[in-house]
Amino acid sequence: MHVVVNAAQSVDGKLATRNREQHRISGPEDFDRVDRVRAAADAVLVGVGTILADDPHLTLDEEDRRVERLRNGRAGHPARVVVDSTGRTPTDARILDDAATTYLLVSEATPTERREALTEAGAAVIVAGDDDRECVDLTAGLDILTDRGIDRLMVEGGGEVIYSCFAAGLVDELHVYVGSMVIGGRNAPTLADGEGFIEAFPTLDLVGTERLDDGIVLSYEVDGRS
Numbered sequence: 519m520h521v522v523v524n525a526a527q528s529v530d531g532k533l534a535t536r537n538r539e540q541h542r543i544s545g546p547e548d549f550d551r552v553d554r555v556r557a558a559a560d561a562v563l564v565g566v567g568t569i570l571a572d573d574p575h576l577t578l579d580e581e582d583r584r585v586e587r588l589r590n591g592r593a594g595h596p597a598r599v600v601v602d603s604t605g606r607t608p609t610d611a612r613i614l615d616d617a618a619t620t621y622l623l624v625s626e627a628t629p630t631e632r633r634e635a636l637t638e639a640g641a642a643v644i645v646a647g648d649d650d651r652e653c654v655d656l657t658a659g660l661d662i663l664t665d666r667g668i669d670r671l672m673v674e675g676g677g678e679v680i681y682s683c684f685a686a687g688l689v690d691e692l693h694v695y696v697g698s699m700v701i702g703g704r705n706a707p708t709l710a711d712g713e714g715f716i717e718a719f720p721t722l723d724l725v726g727t728e729r730l731d732d733g734i735v736l737s738y739e740v741d742g743r744s
């Protein structure tokens with residue numbers, strides 16, 4: 519599976535404010551670029567933290583791109599994937615509507631009745647991670663998604679999931695839009711949160727820069743992946 523991480527941050531590296539509410543860092547040009555990256559993907563993945571904070575829909579805005587995918591025999595919208603160890607995704611989340619397939623990667627710790635309620639609400643629940651793990655086993659989860667035909671995965675955040683994808687050695691590309699603002703806040707989410715690396719840092723190859731809106735997109739390939 520080819521994994522592309524895409525996110526927007528402030529100059530000081532924040533994905534949102536300290537109260538973790540959704541904050542628009544990208545402008546219209548960058549959101550159009552994000553839509554293009556989504557259209558190229560078989561699925562778009564976020565963590566349950568982003569679901570609870572943003573209630574995103576994660577579908578294509580541009581109708582032409584949806585039609586182009588259909589013309590190429592693909593689903594109109596990429597599938598949606600939520601990483602959610604214990605099934606905290608609300609059953610009325612926008613991501614569970616029938617606009618696109620939605621996979622929920624959960625761990626064994628998710629109660630049966632919660633799995634049933636989320637399945638009833640439209641999710642395809644996949645268990646990836648045995649119950650002594652605190653969280654979803656991303657490597658196992660992505661292997662299952664690969665068996666389901668997902669070859670190109672876009673990861674849209676947030677900081678906890680992005681860190682775990684790097685820690686598991688799953689990331690091939692990283693695209694970061696840096697918006698010309700300072701958000702600040704020691705508790706505000708950043709591009710890669712989690713435990714953090716103290717050695718064996720993932721190193722990146724800067725392969726592109728593009729001015730968009732009032733900011734810049736930095737594009738990287740992860741060393742040792744291609």
Ligand SMILES: NC(=O)c1ccc[n+]([C@@H]2O[C@H](COP(=O)([O-])OP(=O)(O)OC[C@H]3O[C@@H](n4cnc5c(N)ncnc54)[C@H](OP(=O)(O)O)[C@@H]3O)[C@@H](O)[C@H]2O)c1
Binds near residue numbers: 538572603677
């Ligand atoms: N600017 C941007 O581009 C952008 C993009 C996305 C999000 N955001 C912002 O980022 C914030 C949300 O980010 P976040 O870091 O709090 O949440 P997140 O990364 O979206 O989700 C993290 C949650 O996922 C679950 N999880 C399950 N397995 C995991 C694993 N292996 N590794 C990591 N997480 C796992 C954990 O909850 P359980 O233990 O309950 O499973 C964890 O707390 C919001 O403020 C949102 O607005 C910004």
Ligand SMILES: Nc1nc(=O)c(N)c(NC[C@H](O)[C@H](O)[C@H](O)COP(=O)(O)O)[nH]1
Binds near residue numbers: 541542544552572576
């Ligand atoms: N590229 C980007 N720039 C931003 O300024 C921002 N706040 C996000 N945030 C990503 C997060 O995953 C959002 O929840 C989805 O971008 C919402 O997606 P929808 O429009 O509901 O499909 N992403």
